[in-house]
Each structure stands twice: as structure tokens, then as C-alpha cells.
Amino acid sequence: MSKSVSSFRRILLTRLFLVSVPVFLLGVGLTYGVTYRKGRSALLETARQNLTESAIRKGETISQLIEGLKSNLVAVSQSTTLKRGSVEEQQGYLEELAEYLPTEIDCVQIHNVVDQGVIASTCGSQPLNAPNPEVWFAQSPEVTLNPLQVQVQVLLPLQSEEKTVLDGSTLTLIYTVPIYDDEGQLRSTLHVQSRIINETSLSRGSLTGYGMVINQQGVVLAHPLGEYVGRSVDELMSGDRLQNTIRSATSGRSDFLHFEEQGVSLLAGYTAIQNPVANNPDQFWVVLAVTRLDDALSALEPIRRTLLQLLIGLSVTILGASFFTILYVARDLAQPLEKLTQFALQQETLQTDHKIPQNFKIWEFRQLASALNSMLTNLKHWAEELEVAWREAQTANQLKSEFLTTISHELRTPLNAIIGSLRLVEDGMCDDPDEELEFLAQADHAAVHLLKIIDEILDLSKVEAGQLSVDMQQVNLGEIIDEVISFQILALEDKGLKLNLEMPEYPLLVHGDPAKLRQVLINVFNNAIKFTKVGSITIKIQVEMLPTVLGDSAEEDSSEYISSPSGQQVVILIQDTGIGIDPTLQNRLFRPFVMIDGSTTRASGGMGLGLAISRNLIELMGGKITLHSAGKDQGTTVKLYLATVKRYDLSAMSGEDPRFYRRDETRPV
Template identity: 45%
Template sequence: VLLVGEYVTYRKARSTLLETARQNLTESAVRKAETIEQWSKSLKSNLIGASENSMLQSVNPKDYQKFIAQLGQRLPAQVDCLQLTNLQTNQVIASTCGQQPIQSLPANFWAPVQQQQTLLDEKSVYISLSWPNQRKPKTNGEKMTLGEEDFSGATKETRDSQVSLVLSAPVYIRRGNSRQLSYALSLQSALPVQTSAPKGSLAGYTVAIDQDGTILAHPNINRVGRNIDAEADADRLKSIVRRAIAGGQAFLHLFSFERNGVELLAGYAAIPSPLTKKENTKWIILAVSRLDYALSGLEEIQQVLFNLIIGLVAASVVATLYLSRDLARPLEKLRDYALKVDTEAPQAVPQNFQIREFNQLSEALNSMVQRLRSWARELEVATKEAQVANQLKNEFLGNISHELRTPLNGIIGFIQIVRDGYCDDRDEEMEFLQRAHDSSMQLLNIINDILDIAKIEAGTFSLMLEVVDITQVLEDAIDLQAPQIEEKGLKLSLPEPHDPIIVNADPEKLKQVFLNVLSNAVKFTKLGSITISVRVESSKNSPSNGSGESAIANNENDLVVVTIEDTGVGIDPEQQQKLFQPFVMADGSTTREFGGNGLGLAISRRIMESMIGSITLNSAGVNQGTAVMISLPVNQQSSFYFHSQDFGNEKWKF
């Protein structure tokens, strides 16, 4: 692990240093390019300014020599030579570097006559290159005009080995109303390049290449003037030239640019060529450094990592020998506890170890054991619930078989009596056929309930919501249950008829809910009464307790609450939570006595929730009656809506 960590650290450090070197070399190339560009512009502007100097209007040759000497001291850029040449005789009349001309002046490059008000510009400067072997060597007695170090850090010897620019500007002498071309002021300056890059330097030495691939500046004088086609890394150098001309400023690795095959990093940038005014002619400036120089900081990192590994290994060995006993004993105790945890009398988990991590492990082990025991209890409960569900399934199949068989037997019996001609007259036949029809409708209702609960479980149950009067739907449901209520002799208390209460609901499904609740109230009430009330209340006062869940807890509309209360057999509070689950009935004996399939309330709950309503059930206990509350939001947009606190003050007996 330590070796892998060392390798990863080393690679990360190397990549970081390499990325830093690449970025610095790219920035260095840009700075070097800007320096050379500013250098050439400075030479041009200073030369133009010097050619307009009034001292050149003198006719005394001594004044010219004095002016040239003073000019060399004032120029901000490094100048190797200044000369003033008589264009009529082509003789040097003033110089800082001997009488040998530094440049062959072109014929007819400048206009022979110039108007008084005309000023010179950069286009008036004639520029050429001077290669190292063309330059006149200086004698030991000659001195530089400026110091031996220029702003780039290159010494006189290194400047003598590089290409230099020779710039010439015309000097016009006033003759009446015009100025006559008389002299040419020339200066020579070597490229301001850095020819060495010490170890650890991220600036790099300078290499300059023109657009044609000719090397203009290089630390090795033998490479100056060569074309990159002759270099071993020609393809990569050409790639640099193409990218720089296209405006790129980046870096590239060079593998064979030095004779010894040392890998190099080169940042590059381009500047307009000082030799021409063409915009597409460029010089490419490179900042080059050896890769091992750029990554010299890795040596210290390697030494630190090596010392760290040795120290960690030694410390690990000592710590392992010293802590082996303290580590082994707690592990043995925890092992013994884990082996005995499934016994009938499990021991307490070992704690209070000297090492904090073992205490944490002990707590984690104890927590895991508690979770396992909790999961075991949950699994046991789930097993019992599965057994109960299986029992409920069997009871449901038995009950539903009975519920289906009873009306089906009635249908078959009544039809056989009529078919076999056992009826005395037509009225008796119609009576048996009516009973067969009633049994078939009962059978159809059971099948519809089964289909509805199947659709609900499959998620395909749908409603057709519309604006309806809930009191009218309730009245229709009461009318359908009225014969059964009258037959059992039950007292029915109803609210006084009032204005409509408008809700958004599916009228058929809402009627089905009312019929399910009324049917249960009639079915499970032998003696006593059924009370129905209607009230409108704020949604904040909507009851959320009891059996069932409120689907309108967050609804801000007023609610209409229909309460159907009976004095029947009631429901055990422990059984009330189960009644809204499919196939569940409160008591098998009750079901066998009164009939039913256990689907009505489950379907009713899903219907009410789909209509943004709710259905809840409350019962104080067995033989204490049951109250079912059905709630829906009132449609306040309807013109029929009005607010009332209670419609149940006036009761009437059916």
C-alpha cells in the first residue's frame, strides 16, 4: 500500500510539475514574443525620431559623430552599431563600429525630395537581417555603447552568435521649401534572446524561426541559419510553425531537437515579421527547456517520499510488535461474544476497551445483533401476517362462493319451477321470474364488486367527474334502500330537504358508496334506527382520526359531510382499521350471520379518494352502533352553493 501510495504521489507530483512547466513555457513564449515585437517597434520609432533630429542639419562632420555617440547612449534598446552614411558617395561619415558599412543600402527606396510638412513613418524604415558570419568582429579596444547585459540577459558574446536586425532611415536636409535626401541613419541590434536555461528554470531559452522554417536564433550558433527541414524533429517543428501561424499559443514536446536526444518542452507564440509589412508573414518564438530541468523539483520529492516510506515501515513494525497483544485480546472477546450470541442466554457485549476503535466495533456489533433480532421479529410478524392473509383468502373464497352460489341457486330453482309448469297461474310465474331477476341482479352486483376491486388493484379504475347535487344522489340511494329499511321495521331519520349542495363527483360511483354504507347499516341493524345527516364545515375541521384516511387534508374548500349512523351490532375498535382493506371482514361469524363479501368498504374508500374525498368509520364497540362519515369538497364555483352549519336539526321518521 505504501509503495502504491508513493507511486501515486510521485505521478501526481510529476503531472502537476509538468503541467506547471507547460503553462509557464507557453506564457514565457508569449512574453518573449512580445519582447521581440516591442524591441523591433522601439528600434523603428527611435530611428525615425533620430533621423528627424535638428543636429543632422549641420554641415560639420564632427557634429555628426558627436550626435551618433550621444544617440547610442540614449537609445533604450540594445544597439551594437550606429552609422550615418552619405547617400551621394555611399561613405560612412559617422559610426560607433568602424567605417565598414553594416548594410547595403537599396537604391531608389526613398524619395529624393520630401515636402517640409511631411513626416516619416515606419514604412520609411528599410530593414534587413544580418547573419552571424556577416558581422564585422570588434577589436579588443572597442566598447559597447550600453552595458554588457541587455534586458534579455544575453551577453555580448551570445549576441554576436545570433541574427541581428539592421534598420535604416532616410535623413532629409532642408533646401529652401523642400527637403533633399542626403544621408541614411542605420543601426544594428541583435535579437534580444535568452540563450541559456539553468536547471529548474521555467522560462526556457529562446529559439526564433521565420515562416519559411529558417532558424533565426538558437543557443548553438551552428543551428542559426539552418532550415527546420534539416532537423531530426522536423515534423514536430513544422507542426509548431503551422499552429503558431494560425494564432495558437500552446506547447509541444520535442524529442530530437538537441543532438543528444534529450526530451524538450517548447512553448510557442507568433509575432508579425519585422522585415515586411505583410500581415500573414510571421516569426515563431519558442521558449524551450529540457524536460528534466522542468521536473527538477521531483528529485526532492523522491527523496522525501523515500525517507517517508522508510520511516513508516519502521514505525509500523515497532507499533505492530508493541500492540499485538492489545489488539488480539479484544478481538478474542468479541469473537466469543459473536459465537454465543445465538444461545438462549446471550452474554452482554464486551465494552470499555482501551482502544477506541474496539469500543466502536463493539457498539457496531451490538447494533447489528439488535437489528438482526428486530428483523427476526419482523420476519415472524410477516410470517404470521402471511398466514393470516392466507386464512383471509380462504375465508374470502368460502364466503364469495357462498355469496355467488346463493343467488345462482335461486335463479336456477325459480326458472326450473316456471319451465316445468309447476305454477298455478300467470301471476305466480311472474312472481318466480321476478325473484330470479332479483337474484341475478344480486349476483351481478357481487361480480361488479369483484371487477371493481380488480381494476383498483391493477390501477385501471376510472371515474367520470361532473357537477352534481350530493343531496339528490343521497336521496336516490335512500329510495333504493327504503324497501329493505321498511321491511326490517327500522326507524330512518333524515335531514330536512334544503337547497342543493354542489360537488364534483361521479354520480354513479358516489351512489354506489352511499348504497354500500346504507346496505351495511340495514344489514347489521336488527332493531333500532338509522340516522342520516348532512352538514357543511371548513376543511380545517375535517376529522382525520378514526378508521380510514383523509384524502382532503390539504384541501382549502369547505366540505360537505354525510354521516350515516346506525344502532346495529357495532365493531370492535381493534377490528376497525382492517375494514377498509380488500377481502377483510370484521368477524367471520358476523359475516356468516348477515352475509357480505368484504369488498364494499374497500371499494368505497378507493372511490372517495379518487374524488378527492374521504370515508371514515367510528364505533364505540360491539353492540354500540356504527357511524360512517363521507366527505367531499364543495364546488364553490357553482351558483348553487350556499353555506350552512347543519341540516340535521329537523328529523323525520320513514
């Protein structure tokens, strides 16, 4: 035994090392990979949010700066110095103006409208590119300048050499505004060259991004790679993606873009602003905040180094500790197994009242011992359940015997009546022909009853075999009800019961099988008569509107509605004042062979098949049948639901208008 335990420990120790070390290393690798990917994803998500917000802010800033400078220039154009001042005064005014204006000003000039010569300038005598001043000659002296009359042009620099480093972004605009003298004559034009984007190199890891501007026609107006300024986006490597970005931004969307230029992976957030140059609400600029992917992920490198150092140190520590832990675990795992083995060897058969020891130091072995004890307890419970099931089987066998007894009684009674009546006639025991006819009538009645029992059994067998079918037609419900009442009128009169009938006077058409529907109604009506000693039986027929969607309200009960193409259903209510049914037994009555009183000495006959067959027939016709009783001696209400063939006007069928409803009270004669 000792050698066996020792061998188990050695095998366990070896297996633990062989399994734990590779698994641990794999776990370390997976942890590193997952953590690294999550960190990268988090940084990219941060870049997406920051760059998109930065693009929106850049777009707002560009719009505000351009509109602000245009408003300032309109005010400047009204200056007395520019209208009537000398060249020296205008030169001094321009130098002060360059410092006063809110944006970064490269040059301010005043041009003569005749030859576009430079009158005054802060940047030399080379004239700035300006529009034709003829657009302002036609204005009358009463015209007051507004910011929309300020002409704005984008200054596209000469293309520089190709570069792959993002080192800044610039967008330069030239503004032109007319200057009128006191007589309203165009005297000169004021030109201002301003940089609204002038970004130098950003720090590594900054997520504000460089400004990039593309007009709606796809021309690059500003780009952190300067050689792309002035080009069409179709000439760029990422032209297709930028074209999609233009369409997305001009449709009102602000989002995130990942593209590549000259082997450089770039990230950008983008938005659209109204084109400040075109003065056209249908023209837009797409503003992007662009940064390198490496710069956006620059914070990932120290995270990676720290994570790698942490995992290496943790691996060395854990592997060292694992060696001693495995030795200790191997011993503690072997000892409980030895105890459980010893217990198993001592007990060849475990008794249900015998408990396995649970004084183990390892929680899992305590759980194992507890589970084994629970297993023993469950076995005992299962044995008890088997015993209960055996008893139930005996009860079912007894019910089967009772059912066979009932069948034999129900079959023997009409057969005896038939045989007895026929023999009396055959033996000439009758006094006169009338008495012979009476016996023959009794034999006929018993034969019909016997045939009904056999038909019910056959119908039930067809239902269980799935062979029972219906022939769906348009059925005049009133005619069927009248036929059923005529069949049962003698039974009503024999028991002295009153029949209350409330139904539409006009034809009421429903979907159904006439023969099967008649059989269902006869079964239900016959039960009502059979179990009612005194009082009345009420038949009420009404049309109901189906809700559009079942279950919209807690007050709606879907069991009270059926599917009907017309959107309406007919409810046939058959209510009696009979013996009633215990609520606990009501759900069982639609099962075959179930009767409230199953003894052969019960007051009423039958085998408990009528309601079971009726439910199957009514469901085959697309309807429903329900039964409700408040309790013993409180009567029973059966409702049948059928779909109408067409839609009826319910407002005319309120039940109060005698033209649409008839109410009959049939009493025994």
C-alpha cells in the same frame, strides 16, 4: 490450554514478522515512487505555467521593443544634423544615438541613396544589408514619416557547427528609415542593427527559458541551438510538432510544448505576436520560451536525495520498533481471544439477555464484543419482527377469508336471484304473463350483474398475467361520454341525483380503445353514483397544453401530465358530492380487492376491482387516472388524462364562447 495459547502466540508472532516486513518495505517503495512522481509532476506543472507566461512576456517585449525603436527612428530621421549636418557632425550624432536608443545597438550607419555608400558609421565601413531606397523616392515633401514606413529585416547569422548545449539565444534586426532634406528630397538612409533578444546562459533550474522565434512560414529566426537559425522547422527532428505549434499559436492559443532535438529533451511555452517585419495583421511570429527538461527538473534531485535518506532512516527506526511492538501485540491479541474462548466454552447457548464482557484493553476486541452484543440485540429484534410478520400473515389470511366471503356473497346473491326467479316462472307461480316477464327481467338483470363480476375477475387475471391488450384508435370522446350517461341515466333518476355536464360541442378526438375507455368511464361513473346519496355529479372535459419540459418549475406536478405527440391532453373530471374517502386510504383504492367497507352488510356492492382494472386500462392507453377527496362526506374527484389526436386552438376554447362549449344540467324526471 496453556500450550494451545502459547502455540497461537508463536504462530501469530511469526506471521506478523513474515507479513509486516515485506509489506512495510513495499510500502516504503511505493511511498518513494508516488512522492517522486508527484514532485516531478508538480515541477512540470510549474514549468508549464512559468514557460507559457515567459513566452507571453517575451512576445510582448519583442513587440514593444520593435515598435519603440521604430518610433524613435522616425523622430531621429527628423533631426537637423542628419538633414543638413556635415559628415563629422553626423558621425558624432550616430555615436551618441547608439547609446541613446532603448535596445542593444550593434551598428548605426548612414548610406548615400545614390550608390549606397557609407557616409557615417559606428561599426566600420562595411555597409549593412539594406532595402532598395526607391520605395521612398516617390514620396512628396508633405509626407510625414510614421513607424509603418520604417523597413525592418531579420539578420540571419551564418550557420555554426552543431551543438547540443543551450547556451543562449539572439535575434538581430536591421531597421532602415529615410532621411529627407528641407526640400523634401530623399538625401540618405539611416540603418540601425539591433539585438532585441540577446540571452546568455541561464542558471540551472531557471524557468524563464531561452527565446525562440519562428515566423508563420516555419523559418527559425532565433533558437538556443544556433545552427538551427535560418532553417525551416521541417528540417528539425521535431518539425511536425513545431508545425502543429505554429498552427495552434496563430489561432490565438498560448500553451505548452514538449519536444526533442539532437537527443535533448526540451520544454517550451509558446504564444503568437503580429509579425513586426511584415506590417501585415495576418502574419505572425511564434515566440517560444525554451529550456532543457533536465534544467526544469533540477530541483527534483535534492528532493529525491532527501526523500531517500528520510525513508532509509525511517525504515531502520520503524523495523526496530516493530520487533518489540509485535511481541507486545502478540500477547495482547492472545489474551482477549482466550477470554472470548473461555466465555464461549462456558455458554453453550447464548441467551439474548446475557452480555459478553467488554473490559478489553484493545479497542478492536472491545468493538468485537460490542458487535456480538449488538448481534444478540438484533436477533431479538428480528425475532420480534418475525412475530410481527407472522401476525401480519395471519391478518392477510383473515383478509383472504374476508375476500373469499365477499366473492361468495357477491356471486351467491345474483345466482339466488336467477334461480329464484326462474323457478317461480317454471313452477307457474306467476299470476299473469306480465309477472312472468318481470321475474325473467330480474333474472336477466342478475345474470348481467354476475357476468360483470366474472368479467372483472377475468380482466384482473389478464392484467396480472400481462395478457390484457388494447386496440388503439381515434375515439370521439363526446360520443363515448353520451353512451356512458345513457347507460347510467336510470340510476341517476332512481337516486334523484343531478348531473352537470360541461364538454366541447365539436368532436374531440383522443387516442384510445373505445370499448376499454367506455368500461373505465362506466366504472368511474358508476362508483360516483353508487357512493352519492344526495347532491350532484359533475362531468367536465377540458383540453390542456402540456409544458415543453416537465419539472422546470416547482409549481409543476408531472403527475398531472402525460406524453402526447400533439402537445395537448384531455382531462375528464368526474366529481361527486358523496361519502368521500379518508386521505390515508386513497392510495390503496387502486389496488385489487380494496374496499372502504369490506363487510358483506355494506350498503353498496362490488369487490373492489373496478378502480384497479380502470387504472391498468387507462395506463395501457397511454393515459393516467388520479383520485382525490378532501375527507369523509366531502365528495370525491376522479381525473382521467388522455392524449389528443390533433392540436386544438385553446384560445377559441376558453369556455366562455357558447359556440365551442355546451353546459347541460340533467335532472331526474
